[in-house]
Amino acid sequence: MAPPPELAAANEQENTSESGGNILDLVQLSELLLFNNREMKQRLKLNDPARRLIHQGTLRHKSKKKEYKLFLFDHALIITKPKVIDGRERLHLVDHPTPIQLLQVSSEQTRPNILGFIPLPRNKVRHQLRFLSHGKRFNREKPLILLSPTADVAQAWVENVDAQRDTNRRSTESNALSLGQDMLVRQEHLRVNCAALYDNNQIIVYGTDDGVYFQAQNAQSRKLIDLTNVQQIDVLEDLLLLVVLAAILERSVFTFPLDALDLFDRMNRAVRLSRAQVSFFKVGLCMDRTVVCMVKTASLSSTVKILESVGFPAGSNLNRNVETSFKDTSNRLKIWKDFYLPAELYSVQFLKTKLCVAGSAGFEVVDLETLDTQVLLDPADNALNFVGQYKNPRPLDVYRVGDEFLVCYREFAFYVNKTGWKSDKNVIIYWEGTPIACGEYSPITQQSIEWLNAFSYTALHYPYIIAFSQDFVEIRHVDDGSLVQVMHKAGVRCLYTKHSPSQTNIGHHRLETSPSTLVSIEDRVMFLTLASD
Numbered sequence: 001m002a003p004p005p006e007l008a009a010a011n012e013q014e015n016t017s018e019s020g021g022n023i024l025d026l027v028q029l030s031e032l033l034l035f036n037n038r039e040m041k042q043r044l045k046l047n048d049p050a051r052r053l054i055h056q057g058t059l060r061h062k063s064k065k066k067e068y069k070l071f072l073f074d075h076a077l078i079i080t081k082p083k084v085i086d087g088r089e090r091l092h093l094v095d096h097p098t099p100i101q102l103l104q105v106s107s108e109q110t111r112p113n114i115l116g117f118i119p120l121p122r123n124k125v126r127h128q129l130r131f132l133s134h135g136k137r138f139n140r141e142k143p144l145i146l147l148s149p150t151a152d153v154a155q156a157w158v159e160n161v162d163a164q165r166d167t168n169r170r171s172t173e174s175n176a177l178s179l180g181q182d183m184l185v186r187q188e189h190l191r192v193n194c195a196a197l198y199d200n201n202q203i204i205v206y207g208t209d210d211g212v213y214f215q216a217q218n219a220q221s222r223k224l225i226d227l228t229n230v231q232q233i234d235v236l237e238d239l240l241l242l243v244v245l246a247a248i249l250e251r252s253v254f255t256f257p258l259d260a261l262d263l264f265d266r267m268n269r270a271v272r273l274s275r276a277q278v279s280f281f282k283v284g285l286c287m288d289r290t291v292v293c294m295v296k297t298a299s300l301s302s303t304v305k306i307l308e309s310v311g312f313p314a315g316s317n318l319n320r321n322v323e324t325s326f327k328d329t330s331n332r333l334k335i336w337k338d339f340y341l342p343a344e345l346y347s348v349q350f351l352k353t354k355l356c357v358a359g360s361a362g363f364e365v366v367d368l369e370t371l372d373t374q375v376l377l378d379p380a381d382n383a384l385n386f387v388g389q390y391k392n393p394r395p396l397d398v399y400r401v402g403d404e405f406l407v408c409y410r411e412f413a414f415y416v417n418k419t420g421w422k423s424d425k426n427v428i429i430y431w432e433g434t435p436i437a438c439g440e441y442s443p444i445t446q447q448s449i450e451w452l453n454a455f456s457y458t459a460l461h462y463p464y465i466i467a468f469s470q471d472f473v474e475i476r477h478v479d480d481g482s483l484v485q486v487m488h489k490a491g492v493r494c495l496y497t498k499h500s501p502s503q504t505n506i507g508h509h510r511l512e513t514s515p516s517t518l519v520s521i522e523d524r525v526m527f528l529t530l531a532s533d
Contacts (some may be wrong), residue, residue, distance in 0.1 A: 026053050029071065034083065034092040039428060044076065044097050045482075051075075055160040057153060059129060059146035068094065068146060072160055075168070075483075077103055077131075079144075095139055100168055101486035102134040102432055102472070105161040107154040127154045134472055134488070135432030176464060176484050177475055178531045182524040186213070186221035189523040195495040197518065198235040204518075205242065206495075206525065207233045212244060214261070224261045227254075234283045238290045239309055239332045243273075243283055250277045253294055255333065273307065273333065284350040287368060292333060293348050293355070302345040302359065306368070308336035339371050349398055358395035363407065376407070378420035386428075396435060399460040401478055406465060408458050410435055413465065413481070429481040433469025459497040459517045461528065466517070468494050493520045 024032070026046055035041040045051060052074040060067050069080045069091060077098045080091035110126045127148040133139070148154035168174045183204065184192075195206035202217045207230025215221040229247035235258070236243060242256040253273045260269050279297045283290075290309040295302055310332055343361040350356070355366040356376065363376035376398070377384050387393055387409075394410035404415045404423050412430050415423035435457040459466045464484065467474050473487040496518035517528040 024056065026051060029053065032091045033080065034090050036093060039430065040093055040096060044078065054164050055157065057157070059148055062128065062145050062147050072164065074164060076100055096137040098133045098138045099135065099432060099483050100165050101483065103161055103165065104132045105158050106130045107158050109151070127151050129154050129157055136434060137430065137432060174485050175531050177461065177528055180527040180529060182526055184215060184221055184525050185219065191523055192495065192520050192525050193230055194233045195518055195525060196234045197496060198237050205233060205235060207231065207244065224266065225256060232280060236283055236290055241332060243281065243292060245278060245281055253278050253281055282348045286350040286355065287353050291336065295345050295348060297345045299344050302341045302343060304339055304341060305335065306337040307333040310334050337368055341373070346395065347397065356398055363395045363398065376420055377416060381421045383422040396457040406478065427481045429476055431467050432474055432483065433467060433472055435467040436470055459494050461517050468492055489521055491521060495520050495525065
């Protein structure tokens, strides 16, 4: 994206004055750059026809007396250090390219002191530039202070960065997803702990610290169930069941019949599925069964109990208003599998015939017929050695995209094929933020009744993969992993997303246009949708 014409002209003039006439174009710069690894070069994408070099110049480190050459592109900033190799000056990247969506630059004037307290004369004033990224990959998450030769040069950097960042924010490409309006209509604004959608997204059910609320589209919210600290919620429409995890009776899972929620004795119709404490649960389809998977996890081991549907074929979608033959909710689910895994589990996801678990041992796949377990990533594939370079990488989620799987860790994401080998698609996403699930369950301390899996770390909203960090949301394209958009919203929690590995088999030409990702900001709940919808 090119800067405004008047700014581009100012850039050229400024570059000449501060760089002594040595202005590099994209071709020259591409030849001179030295990258620490191939990933840096891929992220910079200098060969992209849309790439633009906006501003460049030389700045000095305030303490090391070293000169750095900085280059501002339409999408990122790079900082380089001149290095002579075989008699030729090359430019070595000293840090990761910083996305302009996350970049902040400010300037100030300072007067150095003698002996720490005697200021130097006014003509010795220094012009400082403070570079800061909201991401974690810049300068070890610390601001970088560089010295500018003049106040005008410093101001030019600030103006160019601000102008290009604003240009990007206004562009169509950088507004791929948008947040809707608060969809809840209620008299009292309560913090929403969890939520789910059903009846073709026409009804939202959500949990708070004092119970479960329902709201039909354009209607008022109604509290139908009194429960303490509702932490996770989901709906089994096939079985006409609401599934709830609440912090009563040592974190128990209950089911409530949807067709009896308006009845006076609805609490008497609740069925407690778990006698032992439950850390989290997951509902879905596996082996043509509607199932509920309950997990009790600890630091060294986990117990997994899976219940299957009884009497209702998976995917039957019975009308909620039709009288059913199952008056007793307990008859709708029965124990299918009950097993132990020697690892702390963070999440579980259903594949077509297997269970994929993310835990302290990494991603593992459990054969639900034999209960045999194997690792998802094939250790024989040397292309996956980079995963082991990280200390205890945290597995998050797995998404099926076409014939491959997008494997998401807290540190990075990449594609593997069905055999667990790294995909030929050479895409590795290194998150700028740290994907978190707000309210993460801690099996060791269990302080503040924190939990796992009530919120998602990531969400697939094709053609984008979304990562939720503490201070911002990063949105990337699934085809090449490029950073498309950053939403500077603190505390955004992903409450609900309808995609799962068993349901998501998306071809390159099919787009998911219906609203499928539900997020919460403070006490508001809204859809995150494609901006084109």
